[in-house]
Amino acid sequence: MQDTQVAGALATTAAELDAQDELAFLRRRFHLPDEEVYCESTCLGPLPVNVPQEMARTVAQEWGRGLLSSWWEAGWWDAPRRVGDKVGRLVGAAPGRTVVGDSTTVQLFNALVAAARLRPERRTLLAPTTQFTTVRYITDSVARLLGLRVRRVAPAELSAALGAEGDDVAVLVHEAVDFRTGEAHDLAGLTRAAHAAGVVCLWDLSHGAGVLPVGLDVHDVDFAVGCTYKYLCGGPGAPAFLYVNARHQDAVDQPLPGWTGHAEPFAMRDVYHPAEGIDRGRIGTPSILSMIALEHALDAYEGVTIEQIGARGRSLTGFFLTCADELLTPQGVGVATPREPQSRAGHMAVRHPDAEDIIGRLRKRGVYADRRPPDLMRFGLHPLFCTHREVLRVVTEITEVIA
């Protein structure tokens, strides 16, 4: 086929897929630019339309008028747990297993130490070589703190490592989705392999939450953490979440025992006695304004299941592959994201030695994406609002810029 015929056929397919899309209405729940294509939910999700008025109300009424009483009367005190349950619905967690607060980095530290303390006789933390910076730094620091060693192997070798040397591994710490390539790892299979070796697993869901079904309860995951300002659109610096499996909750001994996680926070005891259940995952006073923004941002997910969202996302990433096969492969440009639907998540990654320059030029053409050194460009295709037409436009613009 001629190039123009290829482009025409892809445009027809995009229009058909968008016309059949039963979730197209979700796009209206976000403030999005008219002409630009926003593919940076890998770093910061866009603003949901209902958040500004809810924030204005919270500030004027709850803070401005309610003052201290708002901790009780406006439900601020219960917000970490209430908003935690709202995130929990999207990661397959029953109520009472997820709490929101602090940053992902802090939650990782807390969860990793707590997980390692469940296996005091074991000396190893197992992780893939592909760890995101903050996960790597925290893993190394926790190992130093607790006198453990860190063993890193290629993601494909983790199962074998668990089988061969799992009896010395305290914790497997892993990201559900690779921040570079967008590969969705086998959370269910690795969790099973870890449990067979008596290993506790801690999953960082930062690039998976709100994009695909992770099924924390179904897969019996021990601990999980994740950030809420990427696909969950909770706003800049929105608080992270912590999930703790019900069977561990009463055994959790977290290293940052703040007063709000105490069984009787207002009794002002001299000795820390943790609250029952997920409340012991609380640390200090939560950042209420950010948490309220997140609470209302999550309304963008109302009325749809994470399975529906995951299917819509796979349609977008699959169409990206179709477009890339037709338009990028002939230019010698490779896609770094795996092809199998179950191995794709929210973003598609494309390799090119001039990634930085290309991303800069795409921006001038109205396509907002980001890059990761040395040669990766990331295109976050948010499953709530991105369209197939936009996917085609993105791939077409990449092709033109490279040409």
Ligand SMILES: *Cc1c(COP(=O)(O)O)cnc(C)c1O
């Ligand atoms: C984005 C991201 C984080 C974010 O950590 P912060 O403490 O919020 O800066 C953590 N882990 C992973 C895997 C991420 O992708």
